[in-house]
Amino acid sequence: HITKNLRKTAYISKRKIQSCKLFYSEDPVKILRARGQYLFDENGKRYLDCISNVHHVGHCHPSITKAAAAQMDLLNTNTRFLHDNVVLYADRLASTLPEKLCVFYFVNSGSEANDLALRLAQQYTQHRDVIVLDHAYHGHLMSLIDISPYKFRKLAGQKKWVHVAPLPDTYRGMYREDHPNPGQAYADKVKDLIDEVHGKGRKISAFFAESLPSVGGQIILPEGYSAKVAEYVRAAGGVFVADEVQTGFGRVGSHFWAFQLQGEGFCPDIVTMGKPMGNGHPLSCVATTAEIAGAFTANGVEYFNTFGGNPVSCAIGLAVLDVIEEEDLRGNATRVGAHLKDLLTKLQARHEIIGDVRGAGLFVGIELVSDREKRTPATKTAAWVVKRLKMDHQICVSTDGPWESVLKFKPPMCFSLEDAELVVQCIDRILTDTVTSPMITSQSSVNISAESSCIPLISAKSDYRMLIDPHTVIPKI
Amino acid sequence: HITKNLRKTAYISKRKIQSCKLFYSEDPVKILRARGQYLFDENGKRYLDCISNVHHVGHCHPSITKAAAAQMDLLNTNTRFLHDNVVLYADRLASTLPEKLCVFYFVNSGSEANDLALRLAQQYTQHRDVIVLDHAYHGHLMSLIDISPYKFRKLAGQKKWVHVAPLPDTYRGMYREDHPNPGQAYADKVKDLIDEVHGKGRKISAFFAESLPSVGGQIILPEGYSAKVAEYVRAAGGVFVADEVQTGFGRVGSHFWAFQLQGEGFCPDIVTMGKPMGNGHPLSCVATTAEIAGAFTANGVEYFNTFGGNPVSCAIGLAVLDVIEEEDLRGNATRVGAHLKDLLTKLQARHEIIGDVRGAGLFVGIELVSDREKRTPATKTAAWVVKRLKMDHQICVSTDGPWESVLKFKPPMCFSLEDAELVVQCIDRILTDTVTSPMITSQSSVNISAESSCIPLISAKSDYRMLIDPHTVIPKI
Numbered sequence: 001h002i003t004k005n006l007r008k009t010a011y012i013s014k015r016k017i018q019s020c021k022l023f024y025s026e027d028p029v030k031i032l033r034a035r036g037q038y039l040f041d042e043n044g045k046r047y048l049d050c051i052s053n054v055h056h057v058g059h060c061h062p063s064i065t066k067a068a069a070a071q072m073d074l075l076n077t078n079t080r081f082l083h084d085n086v087v088l089y090a091d092r093l094a095s096t097l098p099e100k101l102c103v104f105y106f107v108n109s110g111s112e113a114n115d116l117a118l119r120l121a122q123q124y125t126q127h128r129d130v131i132v133l134d135h136a137y138h139g140h141l142m143s144l145i146d147i148s149p150y151k152f153r154k155l156a157g158q159k160k161w162v163h164v165a166p167l168p169d170t171y172r173g174m175y176r177e178d179h180p181n182p183g184q185a186y187a188d189k190v191k192d193l194i195d196e197v198h199g200k201g202r203k204i205s206a207f208f209a210e211s212l213p214s215v216g217g218q219i220i221l222p223e224g225y226s227a228k229v230a231e232y233v234r235a236a237g238g239v240f241v242a243d244e245v246q247t248g249f250g251r252v253g254s255h256f257w258a259f260q261l262q263g264e265g266f267c268p269d270i271v272t273m274g275k276p277m278g279n280g281h282p283l284s285c286v287a288t289t290a291e292i293a294g295a296f297t298a299n300g301v302e303y304f305n306t307f308g309g310n311p312v313s314c315a316i317g318l319a320v321l322d323v324i325e326e327e328d329l330r331g332n333a334t335r336v337g338a339h340l341k342d343l344l345t346k347l348q349a350r351h352e353i354i355g356d357v358r359g360a361g362l363f364v365g366i367e368l369v370s371d372r373e374k375r376t377p378a379t380k381t382a383a384w385v386v387k388r389l390k391m392d393h394q395i396c397v398s399t400d401g402p403w404e405s406v407l408k409f410k411p412p413m414c415f416s417l418e419d420a421e422l423v424v425q426c427i428d429r430i431l432t433d434t435v436t437s438p439m440i441t442s443q444s445s446v447n448i449s450a451e452s453s454c455i456p457l458i459s460a461k462s463d464y465r466m467l468i469d470p471h472t473v474i475p476k477i
Numbered sequence: 478h479i480t481k482n483l484r485k486t487a488y489i490s491k492r493k494i495q496s497c498k499l500f501y502s503e504d505p506v507k508i509l510r511a512r513g514q515y516l517f518d519e520n521g522k523r524y525l526d527c528i529s530n531v532h533h534v535g536h537c538h539p540s541i542t543k544a545a546a547a548q549m550d551l552l553n554t555n556t557r558f559l560h561d562n563v564v565l566y567a568d569r570l571a572s573t574l575p576e577k578l579c580v581f582y583f584v585n586s587g588s589e590a591n592d593l594a595l596r597l598a599q600q601y602t603q604h605r606d607v608i609v610l611d612h613a614y615h616g617h618l619m620s621l622i623d624i625s626p627y628k629f630r631k632l633a634g635q636k637k638w639v640h641v642a643p644l645p646d647t648y649r650g651m652y653r654e655d656h657p658n659p660g661q662a663y664a665d666k667v668k669d670l671i672d673e674v675h676g677k678g679r680k681i682s683a684f685f686a687e688s689l690p691s692v693g694g695q696i697i698l699p700e701g702y703s704a705k706v707a708e709y710v711r712a713a714g715g716v717f718v719a720d721e722v723q724t725g726f727g728r729v730g731s732h733f734w735a736f737q738l739q740g741e742g743f744c745p746d747i748v749t750m751g752k753p754m755g756n757g758h759p760l761s762c763v764a765t766t767a768e769i770a771g772a773f774t775a776n777g778v779e780y781f782n783t784f785g786g787n788p789v790s791c792a793i794g795l796a797v798l799d800v801i802e803e804e805d806l807r808g809n810a811t812r813v814g815a816h817l818k819d820l821l822t823k824l825q826a827r828h829e830i831i832g833d834v835r836g837a838g839l840f841v842g843i844e845l846v847s848d849r850e851k852r853t854p855a856t857k858t859a860a861w862v863v864k865r866l867k868m869d870h871q872i873c874v875s876t877d878g879p880w881e882s883v884l885k886f887k888p889p890m891c892f893s894l895e896d897a898e899l900v901v902q903c904i905d906r907i908l909t910d911t912v913t914s915p916m917i918t919s920q921s922s923v924n925i926s927a928e929s930s931c932i933p934l935i936s937a938k939s940d941y942r943m944l945i946d947p948h949t950v951i952p953k954i
Contacts, residue, residue, distance in 0.1 A: 023557045030559040033551045039558075052554070054783060060550055069546035073537055074510045076757035077529065080500045081516075082507040108585040108759040109784060115618050140782060141592050143619040154778045275783055280553035282585040282759035282784040301631045305617060306531060306752055307586060307759040 023398070024390055034059030037412045037419060039396065047394045048419055053410035056249055056276030057323040064279045067319035071312045078310055079106070085314035092321050093287065096256040098267040103293035105286040106309030110245035110274025111139030113284040116303070117270045118143055118206070120288055121239050124295040127203035131193055131233070134167040135216040135402050138208060138243055147208055150215050163197055165190045165207075167216050168225050171356045171367060172375050175222075183224030191232045204238035206270075211258035214246045217401025218365025218408050220358050226262040230269075239292065245274035245284070246363075250324050250413065253334030253361030261360060279320050283313045329413040333361035340364055340409065340420040347424060351431045353378055364409040366427075367401070377405035385430050393426040500875070501867055511536030514889045514896060516873065524871045525896055530887035533726055533753030534800040541756045544796035545789060553789045556583070557781075562791035569798050570764065573733040575744040580770035582763040583786030587722035587751025588616030590761040593780070594747045595620055595683070597765055598716050601772040604680035608670055608710070611644040612693040612879050615685065615720055624685055627692050640674055642667045642684075644693050645702050648833045648844060649852050652699075660701030668709045681715035683747075688735035691723045694878030695842025695885050697835050703739040707746075716769065722751035722761070723840075727801050727890065730811030730838030738837060756797050760790045806890040810838035817841055817886065817897040824901060828908045830855055841886040843904075844878070854882035862907050870903040 023029065029047070031039045036058040039047040049059070057064065071085070079086060090104040107113050122128060130147050132138070137150040145151045146159050158164070166174055168186035175182040194204055207229055213219040230240040247258035248271075255261060259268055269292060274284040296303070307313065324330065341359050344366055348354040355369035368378035368385070382399045385407060389395040400408045407427075411419070500506065506524065508516045513535040516524040526536070534541065548562070556563060567581040584590050599605055607624050609615070614627040622628045623636050635641070643651055645663035652659040671681055684706055690696040707717040724735035725748075732738060736745055746769060751761040773780070784790065801807065818836050821843055825831040832846030845855035845862070859876045862884060866872040877885045884904075888896070 028559050031552060031554055034554065039554070054555065055553070059554075060552065062550070065546055065549040068549060069542055072542040072545060072757075073539070075508060075537065076532070077508055077511065077516070077536075078531065082505050109589065109782070111782075112586065112589065112618070119619060140780060141589070141618055141620065142596060151778065155776065280549075280784070280787065280789065282790070299632065301628065303617060305586070305588075307757070310757065312757065313759070 023396070024387075026387075027391070029390070029396075036061075036414050037416070045394060047390075047396050048423065050395060050397045050409045050411045050415070050419075050423060052396075052412055053246060053251065054275045054280055055412050056251075056279050057320055057327070057329060058412045058414040059280075061279060061323055063323050064281075064316055064319045067315045068281065068312060071315035074311070076310050076312045078306060079308065080304075083311045083314075085311045085318065086309045089309075089314040089317050092318060093285065097271065097287055100267060100289050101271060101287045103288050103290055105288075105303065105305075106313065107284045107286065107305050108282040108307050108313075109139075109284050110243075110272065111141045111144055112305070112308075113245065113272040113274055113286045114138045114208075114241075114243060115141050115143050116286050117241050117243075117272050117288075118147070118208070120270055120286065120292050120296050121206035121208075121241060123299070124292045125203075125205040125237055125239060127205040127237060129161045129163060129197055129202045129204050131163045131165050131190060131197075131204060131207045131238075133209045133213055133216065134164050136167075136208075136210065136213060137215040138210075139245075161202070163193050165193050167213060167219060168221050169213075169217065169219050170222050171358070181224070183222035184228055186222060187225050187228035187232065190229045194232055194236045198236070204233060204236045206239050206241050207233040208241045208243065210243040210246060211261070212247045212252070212360065212363055214408075214410075215400055217367065217406045218358065218363065220360060221262065224262075226259060226268075227266040230266060234269075239269035241270040241272065242268035243272050245272055246410070248273050249276045249320070250330040250333060251276065251361055251363050251410065253330050253332075253337055256330070258360065258363070277320065278313060278316045281313060281316045282307070283317055324413070327414070330361075332415075333413055336415050336417055336420050337361040337364060339417055340424070343420060343424040344427075347428055347431075351428075353381060353431060353434070359409070362409065362411055362413060362415060365400070366407040368405050368407065377401070377403035379403050379405045381434060382407055384434065385427060388430045388433075389423070389426055392430070393422075395423055395426055397423070500873070501864075503864075504868070506867070506873075513538075514892050522871060524867075524873050525900065527872060527874045527886045527888045527892070527896075527900060529873075529889055530723060530728065531752045531757055532889050533728075533756050534797055534804070534806060535889045535891040536757075538756060538800060540800050541758075541793055541796045544792045545758065548789045548792035551788070553787050555783060556786045560788045560791075562788045562795065563786045566786075566791040566794050569795060570762065574748065574764055577744060577766050578748055578764040580765050580767055582765075582780065582782075583790065584761045584763065584782050585759045585784050585790075586616075586761050587720075587749065588618045588621055589782070589785075590722065590749040590751055590763045591615045591685075591718075591720060592618050592620050593763050594718050594720075594749050594765075595624070595685070597747055597763065597769050597773050598683035598685075598718060600776070601769045602680075602682040602714055602716060604682040604714060606638045606640060606674055606679045606681050608640045608642050608667060608674075608681060608684045608715075610686050610690055610693065611641050613644075613685075613687065613690060614692040615687075616722075638679070640670050642670050644690060644696060645698050646690075646694065646696050647699050648835070658701070660699035661705055663699060664702050664705035664709065667706045671709055671713045675713070681710060681713045683716050683718050684710040685718045685720065687720040687723060688738070689724045689729070689837065689840055691885075691887075692877055694844070694883045695835065695840065697837060698739065701739070703736060703745075704743040707743060711746075716746035718747040718749065719745035720749050722749055723887070725750050726753045726797070727807040727810060728753065728838055728840050728887065730807050730809075730814050733807070735837065735840070754797065755790060755793045758790060758793045759784070760794055801890070804891070807838075809892075810890050813892055813894055813897050814838040814841060816894055817901070820897060820901040821904075824905055824908075828905075828912075830858060830908060830911070836886070839886065839888055839890060839892060842877070843884040845882050845884065854878070854880035856880050856882045858911060859884055861911065862904060865907045865910075866900070866903055869907070870899075872900055872903055874900070 030042045032042050033040045037049050039049050132147050137148045138144045166189050170177050170182050175185040242259040250256050252258045271287045277283045344357040353368050356367040368382045370376045370378045382405045389397050400406050507519045510517045514526050516526050609624050614625045615621045643666050647654050647659050652662040719736040727733050729735045748764045754760045821834040830845050833844040835842050845859045847853045847855045859882045866874050877883050
């Protein structure tokens with residue numbers, strides 16, 4: 001059954017419009033195989049993949065497949081039985097983290113990890129309230145929609161126990177690159193929020209943030225921000241949760257974890273991991289301190305996760321760590337990421353529409369603006385660039401940020417210097433064409449100063465991604 | 478690293494006491510490989526596995542490993558790209574279900590499935606309140622602890638929007654086997670509860686129940702119960718959610734889903750699936766109607782699950798369905814389950830301590846009681862039987878139920894007639910010994926009529942499982 005190739009039209013009609021959207025819905029891509037940073041469609045056409053951060057060490061890496069198959073053939077019990085893999089894996093992860101993060105809970109998805117992190121924080125602190133960053137997304141579970149402004153603004157709304165701090169975006173936030181100390185200034189906004197919460201007689205359990213806000217627009221947190229926030233949050237009796245679901249495992253190159261970009265002096269109390277951890281296999285983790293884990297265990301109620309930490313998941317996790325080391329993928333992320341940022345910065349000098357280039361390692365964003373002074377998001381041009389990259393050059397890139405005006409790169413970590421050069425050349429060509437195309441320029445921006453215009457744009461997000469369909473499937477109708 | 482065999486003592490000390498408990502903590506078993514219904518420890522000793530319902534078609538089935546490895550080598554993108562596997566898999570699942578359950582959401586764990594089911598129910602009905610069965614467990618996520626009396630009684634307590642209906646247990650519940658129509662009588666208790674909820678000005682979104690309550694004690698719902706409850710719940714504007722995480726995929730033999738034991742006339746509005754679905758691979762699903770899915774999609778907010786429905790998970794899911802058919806595992810469950818129940822019923826005639834034998838297919842429970850009249854749970858004897866089965870006969874069985882007095886069988890579906898005969902012989906021998914052992918009989922029961930004595934027993938649950946340790950791991954300390 002598996003290899004039988006359904007005709008695309010029949011297929012698409014079977015995927016009736018549901019909740020999850022397809023990439024390139026106008027002309028969806030049916031990928032049949034993938035290797036490294038390349039995807040191959042049903043006609044054998046090759047696409048360069050700049051977005052699959054899940055496939056961290058490269059699509060279908062033979063070492064990962066081999067490790068998975070070998071362990072699947074041997075044993076895949078749950079963690080009520082002893083097994084070496086889970087201990088070896090925890091040891092290896094521990095060696096990448098500050099010593100105090102020494103307890104590991106293995107789960108199946110970034111969402112499960114963040115839900116557990118929230119439980120740990122609330123149980124340890126015996127407080128309830130949570131501070132999150134504006135535009136944040138922490139997962140699809142009910143508990144996480146509550147702490148994700150990106151979701152709750154469109155759904156149930158903001159809960160009383162959730163408080164939103166400004167996104168420390170030094171390009172378009174309240175404190176910008178010309179501020180003498182934006183890290184301190186944004187952290188002080190968190191302090192103000194804590195005071196406000198205390199004023200209401202409420203108490204902070206956690207500050208919850210991605211180490212590099214992704215849906216927020218590929219944001220690099222300003223220097224000193226996290227350490228200062230941690231200081232304020234701990235003084236209020238809360239803990240600092242670093243969501244590394246998108247950013248961990250060496251993506252930033254210089255460090256294994258993105259929170260480490262904030263300096264030696266900063267260590268979160270809880271770190272959550274996910275997407276890249278199993279190279280596509282459902283594998284995630286929460287790391288925390290012995291003290292927090294102790295408080296969680298103290299009530300005598302066990303936490304058991306059926307699939308979490310099973311020998312196959314751990315064998316895959318170990319193989320991913322091996323490949324990162326053996327192929328020096330962090331070194332590659334540093335070199336290729338720097339080259340990519342350098343080339344894009346040069347491009348910025350020639351294209352007015354490129355307002356900002358930012359990134360760390362292979363986590364890079366290019367923010368397009370129709371007006372450099374006003375920093376007006378060039379949402380439609382961003383969508384246009386994504387579409388042309390796919391149609392004319394077989395390059396997969398997507399957008400992010402509150403206005404979907406940021407082209408984002410988070411490719412498999414084997415992305416090469418040549419790949420970086422190719423994609424920058426293609427963007428150069430497309431942006432050059434765009435300037436001469438009145439069709440685009442006339443519609444390429446929105447005025448973010450007018451609040452009313454933001455609303456349709458946010459809901460127009462589904463257009464941008466040019467997506468129709470579901471991963472929910474109606475097979476019979 | 479993976480194959481390196483840590484010394485057991487060092488290993489156990491590394492697994493410091495955390496949240497998840499080990500089987501047989503006094504003398505933990507370190508299993509290195511498994512095949513079919515057999516586990517093999519580090520010394521090559523073979524154990525008969527009567528409890529691994531996750532490893533549904535047998536441990537390490539070569540067809541599953543082959544399908545997984547082949548697809549891992551080819552492609553494992555997410556569902557924003559078109560792929561046949563997810564459509565083929567949804568088609569195959571649809572063919573096992575009533576026609577109205579035609580929309581499928583693929584996720585990574587039973588907990589993710591139940592969380593999504595709750596969202597679907599609440600969004601569709603625009604009501605909030607949930608009715609659950611006493612002692613139920615629906616998962617480890619925050620939203621599910623709220624609807625699991627088994628958990629919330631020991632943690633945060635009962636939320637205002639959660640209402641607990643009596644467990645329709647015809648052995649020790651309020652209506653027993655001597656009642657003319659226990660199905661109707663228990664359903665009427667749900668009706669009373671709905672009226673009570675309405676009296677408070679609240680509204681029911683869902684009735685949430687396992688099709689065969691597992692943690693509740695391997696309960697078989699009385700005839701007519703579910704259809705009647707569904708009628709009451711729908712009249713109140715709510716939906717019926719059947720949690721098939723433990724019971725689906727042919728375990729009951731006669732039917733593919735345990736809810737089908739309640740007759741042709743009954744169809745849930747939402748069905749959640751989990752444990753056996755991927756034979757150990759993290760794979761789960763929510764099936765629902767086009768109407769409920771439509772209401773979920775209508776608000777324009779997408780549901781996206783990073784790993785859910787990926788080509789590898791679906792290839793594994795398809796392979797599991799193939800093996801169930803090719804090896805006639807439902808037929809086997811019917812034959813072996815009936816023989817097991819028959820043998821146990823004969824045993825009951827000779828051992829006063831066996832109060833009840835119940836089951837469907839390879840979902841079987843033996844309830845031990847120290848007094849047949851009073852139906853006093855023989856908790857300690859049940860723990861003793863589990864221990865002796867493991868130590869003297871290398872047979873893995875565990876207990877369930879509010880007093881951990883029910884020996885439960887939910888073995889891999891390839892469990893044979895000979896396996897059933899062996900385990901019954903061994904139980905016979907152990908129970909015969911027990912009668913002559915004053916050490917056991919003196920402590921073998923608790924008086925459930927005295928409420929106070931229940932409390933220590935429930936918290937003594939962790940003793941019963943004879944478990945110490947974690948799947949959370951402290952590697953460095």
